[in-house]
Amino acid sequence: MNFEKIPPVETPKELLDIAFRKAREKVTKKDFKGKPAERARDKGRVKIDISAGYIQSRLRKSMKDFPSFDHLPEFYVKLIDLTLDLGALKKSLAALNWAEGKILFFQRTYSKKVSAAREYETIQKQTKEFYGRVSSVLKQIKNNIEYLNECRKIMKTYPDIKDRFTVCLYGFPNVGKSTLLNKLTGTNAKTAAYSFTTKSINCGFLDGESPKKETAIQVLDVPGTLARKEKMNLIELQAELVLEELANLVVYVFDATETFPLKDQIKLYQKAKKKRPTIAYLSKQDILSKEQFSEFSKTLPEVEVISFEKLREQILSKRR
Ligand SMILES: Nc1nc2c(ncn2[C@@H]2O[C@H](COP(=O)(O)OP(=O)(O)OP(=O)(O)O)[C@@H](O)[C@H]2O)c(=O)[nH]1
Ligand SMILES: [Mg+2]
Structure with missing residues (x-):
């Protein structure tokens, strides 16, 4: 549409x-x-x-x-x-x-x-x-x-959603969701070093494939969400809606660069996991210090830190 x-x-x-x-x-x-x-x-x-x-x-x-x-x-x-x-x-x-x-x-x-x-x-x-x-x-x-x-x-800001296998990039504000969308799909969504850059839903197709292709994987980058019960703003509620209505798979983006406390990010991750099959992805790996890596692994031992290429493969393997 x-x-x-x-x-x-x-x-x-x-x-x-x-x-x-x-x-x-x-x-x-x-x-x-x-x-x-x-x-x-x-x-x-x-x-x-x-x-x-x-x-x-x-x-x-x-x-x-x-x-x-x-x-x-x-x-x-x-x-x-x-x-x-x-x-x-x-x-x-x-x-x-x-x-x-x-x-x-x-x-x-x-x-x-x-x-x-x-x-x-x-x-x-x-x-x-x-x-x-x-x-x-x-x-x-x-x-x-x-x-x-x-x-x-x-x-006019509504995304043109297609009936395809859909991946939702989900997580706190400013963790790198839009950057990841651009990398996965070749789109040009706005990214910036502040929270709530994304105010509506961005859309792309994995590897820049044509949406006409039956097997194309739709990737939706949604606004960042703070795990605030009852207090979500309209922007955040859009992210919820995508999760509830469209996502076949969630890529939950973690940011260990101290933007938001990991324990808060984990709460939202647990919530996503209850709703949809979820892959955890640690962003900004290129700028993380050794301490930040080990802090992350210590706090979330069940999450395997995967590379971008591995993430792409995992998304492909999860397609229906
Ligand atoms: N070095 C580095 N910086 C990154 C990476 N991913 C994102 N960033 C930076 O982090 C900031 C936030 O990135 P966005 O992609 O806008 O984050 P977002 O999660 O879409 O943010 P909201 O739309 O506000 O929720 C930007 O300044 C990016 O350039 C990464 O892998 N490495
Ligand atoms: Mg964004």
Whole structure:
């Protein structure tokens, strides 16, 4: 599922400016015949139809651009629920639908009014009134459009998850998960020397294989998590969600460079192990001192320190 391509929803001002401009252009280009009142009537109807038609089609398009929530895989439903207000999102989409219906109603009403009008001034007045009504409808959904654009920004960060054997890189913040993802998959996820660099889920395929390949292994790098019961922030909850919903295998990344106490990292490791088959991997081996290595082995005698190459082999061997 690719959320990256959801285009922005036009603001009321943009919609109105373009709709009225299109209507103006159309009447200037078209050759109207008959008496002044007849011409004004025809022009009025064209203006109403062109502007209403444009706005309705744009609103309909925006509604379609958002995914249909009834057919989304469970993971995305939960991710949306976690990162957005699903109720408000649905309400905002329903507001676009409401506006489309209202504009259609005014289009019909004012088309009839203009057709029935005899006086030039009345026709002008009705057309202006129609524009006013349309503007007012769009102003009423201004907040909804703003909210949809906020949702769009967040949804653009959603990973494009494929139905493949999935490895989740899991662990404390700043331990080297994104660096490991880049090394395993050849992606270019952001890494930095501070915690909570990763704020959404990064995705790659082992050895840079094509996601189309049935046997490709999907690797997900999730935000770092502190083992804080009840107090997880939204970023951390996304990591939990991947673990619960998608992971076939967890690579738990340990960092022995004193970033976080090992005893805390172990708690989270035990938690992961209870949920999924888990491989422990010690990161930053190139900069660890002898003391740090022996401290790690002493604290976690059951964990074998493996090289990057060995980790890669183990992941391959665990594939279904
Ligand atoms: N020397 C060395 N540095 C590493 C290694 N892995 C990661 N780092 C460094 O550790 C820091 C954190 O790495 P990230 O990959 O961003 O860590 P992360 O676990 O993704 O961090 P969050 O996204 O904040 O949870 C960066 O400065 C990396 O360059 C490694 O194997 N060796
Ligand atoms: Mg990261």
